[in-house]
Amino acid sequence: MDVMALLPRLHLPHFPVGRAYLWSDGDTATLVDTGTTGSGRTIADALTALGRAPYGGSS
16 A cells, blocks of 8 residues: 655555545544545555554554
8 A cells, every 4th residue: 555654644545536634643543535435445555554443443
């Protein structure tokens, strides 16, 4: 999964079309925008690549 760090806490997962941003703060991650329809798997993979569990808890 290609995830670009824009700032130490702000990441941009790579999508063919559209954008979504992941903000990391302590033990939480906030999704800003959701990308296009069908982006769920890409977002879950990006969270995993950042060492986060996509559905709660820790990975």
